[in-house]
Amino acid sequence: MEFAGALRQAIQASGLTLERIRHRLAQRGLTVSVASLSYWQRGRSRPRSRAVVATLEEILRVPGGSLLELLDDPVPGAVPARGGLAGGRGGAVQQPSSGGQAGADRELWPDPERYARVVGQLDRSGDHRVERLSVHDLYRLGPDRRPRALAVREVLRATGDDVDRVVRVHPVEDLAPGPGPRLEPDLAGLRYCRPGRVRAEGGLIGFELIFDRVLASGDTVVIEYELSRPAAEYERRFPRPVRDYLAVVQFHAEMLPARCYGFAREGGGAPRRRLGELWIGASGSAHLALGDVRRGIVGIEWEWE
Structure with a gap:
């Protein structure tokens, strides 16, 4: 039956x-x-x-x-999860119905094949049934000019029923293996959600964030998380629109840059287009606030003396 x-x-x-x-x-x-x-x-x-x-x-x-x-019985059109994943809900992992959207997501990354391998091991069935109302990032650097952490807060709204998770992917510092065990970026500081599968490969980390309740259409949810050892450059990829985007780069008080700029680009291999110089305040931070961000890449860059 x-x-x-x-x-x-x-x-x-x-x-x-x-x-x-x-x-x-x-x-x-x-x-x-x-x-x-x-x-x-x-x-x-x-x-x-x-x-x-x-x-x-x-x-x-x-x-x-x-x-x-x-x-657990596969449904017509379901795509089995690759890699023999442990944990999670079992059964088939359904991918978004639009293959075109999945291909468009890949174009935002410098290595589309690596991105596809990472997200192919995760359950993205909820991604196309939520909209991002806001994304707030706090990217922190240390006195050695290296990134320390990326803290993220998102407000999401379900556009369909039965949504219990989303997948997030970030570029991270790719630490070469040394004499000891390889260090992977830590996923911590989770609020209003819990981690599902986590997969990392060559400077890329992807993970499932499971909400603290199952969403019906129209429901909203807040998720917060923090990544250690993010990539040395800050930029955000938006495969789908976001209504409100705020990025804050917090520099160490003893190591402030000479100049800071916002930028945008259309895809992983596209050139950057500067959005203007950003003020570095007395707090040692610069921010970029945008409304109604469409598909593409937005970020902040800086120049040292």
Whole structure:
């Protein structure tokens, strides 16, 4: 039996309304809309959170795992995850429906094949069903002029039901192997989300951020995280529009640059176009604030004495 049919039978046998099921899920800290429940039992979509399905089994009083094992069956058009990944939700990883968008994302990176390998190991099924309302970055440098950390805060809004995660990719310092173990950039400072799979390769890190609740269409969520050892240059890639973008570069008080500029470029190999000189204030920081950023790359560059 397919998942939708099994869920529909279980709901009918329980005698519970969809609103009552929604309420009981909410009591357990799981936010699922009535519309999502309706879509699931009619086969229009599938849950993307195994925690939700396991809780549904309890609420509907069906044998444990009876719905989960049906959820694991690949759906038509699903693309299996590569690399035999451990952890996560299991089953097939569905990629965004638009192959053109995936190709466009790759064009923003200097090594598209490496980018494709990293994100190919991650679940990007939620990426095309959320919009970024705001992105705020704080990029910090030390007294040796080297980057110390990149702190990120984003506000997202779901444009579809059943969204529980997004994938983020950043360039990082590529540390050559030495006599000891190789050091990978740390993902820390997470708030309002938790990490899923993390993959790093040759100066690139990609990771899943799992929300603290499952989003229905129109729901908003805040995510915060911090990366150690970001790339030596600061720039942001925007494969999709962002309404509000703020970048702050914080220099060390003992090592301030002579000049600082904002810049933009269209793709990974395109030349930079300067947006103007940025003021370095008494706090030793410079910032770039933009509204309605479209697809492309935006960043901040500086010149030392």
